Amino acid sequence: MTWLLFVALAIQEDRLPALEALGAAQELASAHPEDAALQYELGRLYASLGRAGEAITALGRAAELAPTEAAYSLTYGEVLYRAGRASEALPYLERAVSLPEALLLLASVHEKLGDSERTIAELSRYVEAKPDDLGARLLLGSKLEQAKRVDEALALYRSGADGESLARAAELLSRRPESHLEAESAARRALEADPSMLDARIVLARVLSRNGREEEALAELERARSEHSDAPELFYQLAQAYQRAGRASEAQESARRFQELEAREKAGREREARVAVTYKRAAETLQKGDMLEAEREFRSVLEIDPDNTQSRSMLAKIAFSKKDPASAKRWVEEAIARDPDVAEYHYLAGLFEARSGRAAEAEPSIRRSLELDPFFPEAWSLLGSILLDSRRAEEALSCFLRASLLEPSNAAVLLNLASAYAALGRTAEEDAAMRRYRSLSRPLR
Numbered sequence: 378m379t380w381l382l383f384v385a386l387a388i389q390e391d392r393l394p395a396l397e398a399l400g401a402a403q404e405l406a407s408a409h410p411e412d413a414a415l416q417y418e419l420g421r422l423y424a425s426l427g428r429a430g431e432a433i434t435a436l437g438r439a440a441e442l443a444p445t446e447a448a449y450s451l452t453y454g455e456v457l458y459r460a461g462r463a464s465e466a467l468p469y470l471e472r473a474v475s476l477p478e479a480l481l482l483l484a485s486v487h488e489k490l491g492d493s494e495r496t497i498a499e500l501s502r503y504v505e506a507k508p509d510d511l512g513a514r515l516l517l518g519s520k521l522e523q524a525k526r527v528d529e530a531l532a533l534y535r536s537g538a539d540g541e542s543l544a545r546a547a548e549l550l551s552r553r554p555e556s557h558l559e560a561e562s563a564a565r566r567a568l569e570a571d572p573s574m575l576d577a578r579i580v581l582a583r584v585l586s587r588n589g590r591e592e593e594a595l596a597e598l599e600r601a602r603s604e605h606s607d608a609p610e611l612f613y614q615l616a617q618a619y620q621r622a623g624r625a626s627e628a629q630e631s632a633r634r635f636q637e638l639e640a641r642e643k644a645g646r647e648r649e650a651r652v653a654v655t656y657k658r659a660a661e662t663l664q665k666g667d668m669l670e671a672e673r674e675f676r677s678v679l680e681i682d683p684d685n686t687q688s689r690s691m692l693a694k695i696a697f698s699k700k701d702p703a704s705a706k707r708w709v710e711e712a713i714a715r716d717p718d719v720a721e722y723h724y725l726a727g728l729f730e731a732r733s734g735r736a737a738e739a740e741p742s743i744r745r746s747l748e749l750d751p752f753f754p755e756a757w758s759l760l761g762s763i764l765l766d767s768r769r770a771e772e773a774l775s776c777f778l779r780a781s782l783l784e785p786s787n788a789a790v791l792l793n794l795a796s797a798y799a800a801l802g803r804t805a806e807e808d809a810a811m812r813r814y815r816s817l818s819r820p821l822r
Contacts, residue, residue, distance in 0.1 A: 399419075399422045399423075399426065399782050400778075400782060402415070402418055402419040402422050403419060405419075406418075406419040406435065410438075411442065412442075413438075413439045413442035413443035413446065413449065414439075414443075416435050416436070416438040416439040416442065417435070417436065417439035417443075417446075417448075417449050417452070419435045420432045420433075420434075420435030420436030420437075420438075420439060420452065420453070420456070421436075421452065423435055424436070424452075424456055426752055426782075426783060427752060428783075429456065429459070429460050432456050433453070433456055433457060433460060436449065436452055436453040436456055437453055439453065440453040440469060440472075444472065445472075447472065447473040447475050447476050447479070448473070448476070450469040450470070450472040450473040450479075451469075451470065451473035451476050451478060451479045451482070453466075453469050454466040454467075454469035454470035454472075454473065454479070454482060454486075455470075455482055457469065458470075458482060458485065458486055458489075463486045463489040463490055464490065466482075466486055467483075467486055467490075470482050470483045470486060471483065474502075477503055477506040477507050480499050480500075480502045480503035480506065481499075481500070481503045481513065483495075483499040484496050484497075484499035484500040484503065487499060493520070493523075493524060494524075496520060497517065497520050497521060497524060497526075500513065500516065500517040500520060501517060504517050504533075511537075511539055511541070511542075514533060514537060514542065515541060515542065515545070517533060518530045518533050518534055518542075518545060521533065522549075527549060530545075530549065531546060531549045531550070534546035534549065535563075538570075539570060540567045540568075540570035540571035540574050540577065541567075541571075541574075543563045543564070543566045543567035543570065543577070544563075544564065544567040544574055544576045544577040544580065546560075546563045547560045547561075547563035547564035547567060547577060547580045547581070547584075548560075548576070548580050550563060551564075551580050551583055551584050551587075554587070557584050557587060557588055560580065560584045561581060561584045561585070564577045564578075564580045564581035564584065565581065568581065573604055575601055575605050575608055575610075575611060578597055578598070578600070578601045579598070579601075579610065579611065579614055581594075581597050582594040582595075582597040582598050582614060582618070583614075585597065586618065586621070591618070591621055591622060592622075594618055595615075595618045595619070595622055598611065598614055598615050598618055599615070602615070607638060608638070609635050609638035609639045609642065612631045612632070612634040612635035612638065613631075613632075613635045615627075615628075615631040615635075616628050616629075616631035616632040616635055619631055648681055648682060651681050652678055652681050652682045652685060655674060655677050655678050655681060656675075656678050656685075656687065656688060658674055659671050659674035659675045659677070659678065659688070659691070660691070662674055663691070663695070668695055668698065668699070671691075671695065672692065672695050675688040675691050675692050675695070676688075676692070684715055686711075686712040686715050686716045686719065686722070689708045689709070689711050689712040689715075690708070690709060690712050690721060690722055690725060692704075692708045693705045693706075693708035693709040693712065693725055693729070694725070696708060697729055697732070702729060702732075702733050705725075705729050706726070706729055709722055709725045709726045709729065710726070713726065718749060719749070720745075720746040720747070720749035720750035720753055720756070721746070721753075722746075723742045723743070723745040723746035723749065724742070724743060724746040724753065724755065724756045724759070726739075726742040727739040727740070727741075727742030727743035727746065727756075727759065728743075728759060730742065731743075731759060731762075731763060736763045736766060736767065739759075739763060740760070740763055743756055743759055743760045743763065744760065747760065752783060753783075754779075754780045754783035754784045754787070754790070755780075757776045757777070757779045757780035757783070758776070758777065758780040758789070758790055758793060760776045761773040761774075761775075761776030761777040761780065761793055761797065762793065764776060765793075765796060765797055765800060768800075770797055770800035770801050771801065773797045773800070774794070774797040774798070774801065777790065777793045777794040777797050778794065780793070780794075781794055786817060787817075788814050788817040788818045791810050791811075791813050791814040791817065792810075792811075792814050794810045795807050795810035795811045795814060798810060
């Protein structure tokens with residue numbers, strides 16, 4: 378247990394990276410299979426590395442060993458839910474209701490299962506336990522509105538002091554003539570909390586207009602125009618307000634601006650939909666092996682969206698497969714220039730350099746990809762290969778060990794690991810890695 382505490386504290390203090398911690402946790406959990414705390418820590422590490430199947434196994438073991446430990450049931454239920462196994466998650470989350478986070482997850486599970494009443498009930502319990510969670514309060518309010526429980530939603534919004542809650546209260550109150558005065562008050566309080574809140578400004582203008590205070594209503598809308606010059610709903614309201622004020626030319630100009638912005642937003646939505654459909658078709662075509670047609674379709678994506686970086690990365694891969702390294706390099710450099718924080722693009726740049734025999738040029742790109750994503754097994758393997766070829770076997774071994782922790786069933790990684798051990802003269806470890814490699818490479822009968 379002492380070692381477990383050391384590992385857990387070291388991870389929390391960022392002194393022991395998750396990959397190094399995983400090896401220690403695996404050894405401890407294997408040595409003490411009946412220790413729920415060790416299984417739990419191992420499961421959490423697997424989850425942090427994106428290894429959902431192994432996380433489910435370890436966390437399930439922890440929850441089984443210690444069924445009254447709410448944190449174990451909560452974490453196991455969450456991993457099950459995020460793996461798409463909502464029904465299985467339900468009983469474990471119900472065990473953990475002493476923890477507010479379990480209530481929020483229960484609401485998500487019930488929503489996934491189509492039970493709107495239970496969704497609202499669990500959200501209500503969570504908001505009661507965590508009244509300062511604004512996002513959850515607003516989500517509960519929207520669920521109540523969807524369920525036509527408007528009075529309950531209004532009561533919830535009224536109890537908030539933040540601008541968003543007050544704006545939503547104002548919107549609901551503005552629907553009833555008898556509550557216009559309260560709607561005006563709520564809208565003004567929302568704007569005091571956040572003067573830039575357009576929804577509250579529009580509600581205030583609407584209430585003022587309905588009560589015959591047209592000049593005040595128009596002034597409120599005009600006040601918002603400079604800050605929200607691209608909001609179509611504002612210009613729709615302005616067009617109506619100018620029309621009521623008899624200012625025809627300004628009404629026409631606002632209506633024209635509204636139509637322009639609406640058309641722009643519609644075109645943007647349509648463009649996104651066309652990009653999604655075309656990219657999906659191109660990826661499916663490539664999967665079928667028709668490289669030339671896939672290339673044409675990925676280029677079609679760029680005709681629709683010239684800044685699309687995903688298509689550039691795919692075109693880079695196609696170009697390299699066609700033995701056109703110059704085009705591959707150009708495509709991936711364009712992707713990096715437009716989106717420099719995507720690890721895969723730097724990995725591809727390094728891969729193309731390495732495959733072209735320029736290992737020294739490849740190494741900085743691979744290291745940059747790992748700065749952006751430390752859990753990138755292919756990048757660790759490639760960096761290890763570059764280092765091993767450069768006779769830097771100790772550094773290479775460290776890279777291959779990281780890759781093997783991320784992909785323990787990858788035969789190629791184990792072969793690389795054996796090569797690094799061989800270069801260091803560590804025969805026993807080389808033989809162990811080769812045995813594991815052969816067991817994975819053996820064809821199934």
